[in-house]
Ligand SMILES: NC(=O)C1=CN([C@@H]2O[C@H](COP(=O)(O)OP(=O)(O)OC[C@H]3O[C@@H](n4cnc5c(N)ncnc54)[C@H](O)[C@@H]3O)[C@@H](O)[C@H]2O)C=CC1
């Protein structure tokens with residue numbers, strides 16, 4: 375079995391936000407038993423208190439990992455986001471401290487797409503308002519503002535994994551699909567690209583957002599864009615809360631220009647189920663508000679638990695960074711019979727030479743070497759045959775200026 379430079383029972387794993395049982399099972403299968411799981415997110419102060427002793431951290435969308443947290447994370451090897459989005463992590467700070475971050479880029483795609491399809495129908499029939507009324511003993515048997523979705527136009531902003539799934543499902547139900555993306559994308563089915571966001575907004579009966587949270591998408595839908603939407607149309611946001619200016623949306627709904635909205639993500643979301651949710655959209659009858667559950671299905675959470683745990687194991691046991699969102703990608707074979715040294719460094723001239731000198735100076739036979747760099751970061755993996763003073767070598771590697779992280783793995787079979 376692969377041994378780490380640290381025995382596996384000393385590797386402390388902290389999983390937050392109710393990560394699925396599958397993750398625990400997968401980690402246990404990999405020999406990792408020191409796993410603590412909490413049902414909620416931790417705030418920065420709580421993280422700062424705990425992070426110093428954590429080797430592997432698992433989070434979902436609610437835990438914010440700031441530069442300050444990474445600075446205090448002396449033992450942190452890797453982070454797993456058990457979700458798609460990684461905007462809650464300061465990825466640059468993670469790189470600076472030599473920490474690769476993994477996520478699950480597809481496991482909840484279908485869950486979000488299905489929710490959006492359901493919401494399109496609910497919005498176009500005004501179901502939410504009618505249902506609330508009936509719950510209160512009322513009755514509103516009316517066809518006013520109720521439409522079939524067949525033949526209507528769906529505008530998809532962000533034609534990525536989720537946007538394209540929504541596109542296919544919507545077309546299967548007879549909708550016309552238009553999409554807008556900053557990257558040129560292959561149109562699926564009969565979907566057609568729009569040249570601008572404005573064009574998409576002006577032709578759509580329902581607009582659905584599937585972009586990531588980036589500086590360019592912050593408040594991408596504000597007063598001007600809402601005014602550019604067709605009167606009586608609907609907006610769906612199951613992407614990220616910062617993409618929509620909520621105050622502007624509330625105003626556009628109160629004026630009747632935007633008839634309905636289904637919003638799953640908010641600029642400020644409660645840190646736990648016990649905190650009160652505050653929003654200008656509360657009380658607007660045609661707004662379907664959900665607590666960031668687009669990806670919260672049993673299937674998605676189970677798949678994510680397995681997928682991300684496997685990526686964390688691959689990195690911890692083997693050094694493989696395939697799938698990391700902030701790191702050079704290195705796919706590694708099992709290091710049969712060799713001691714493996716892993717060295718993350720700033721990408722500047724001379725470092726590789728110094729790394730090699732650590733080995734050549736000791737007459738060690740290098741069995742294999744893997745290197746991948748990007749403009750700022752280098753990741754080199756060195757497999758060494760024979761007897762090695764691992765601690766001495768790794769200390770020498772750590773002493774090289776520009777080193778961000780160095781560790782070693784004992785031979786896989788000894
Ligand atoms: N509500 C929930 O529970 C969930 C929310 N999400 C969120 O959904 C979003 C989309 O996820 P995926 O489809 O997997 O991502 P993706 O990366 O596959 O697709 C995003 C698309 O947006 C495009 N894009 C980026 N910036 C843009 C801009 N300024 N204007 C137009 N298009 C732009 C990209 O080119 C890409 O095609 C992410 O923010 C993710 O965090 C994902 C899963 C669950």
Ligand SMILES: O=C(O)C(=O)COP(=O)(O)O
Nearest residue numbers: 434435436457458459669
């Ligand atoms: O996958 C994502 O990006 C999501 O937004 C889902 O986040 P969650 O795991 O439900 O906190």
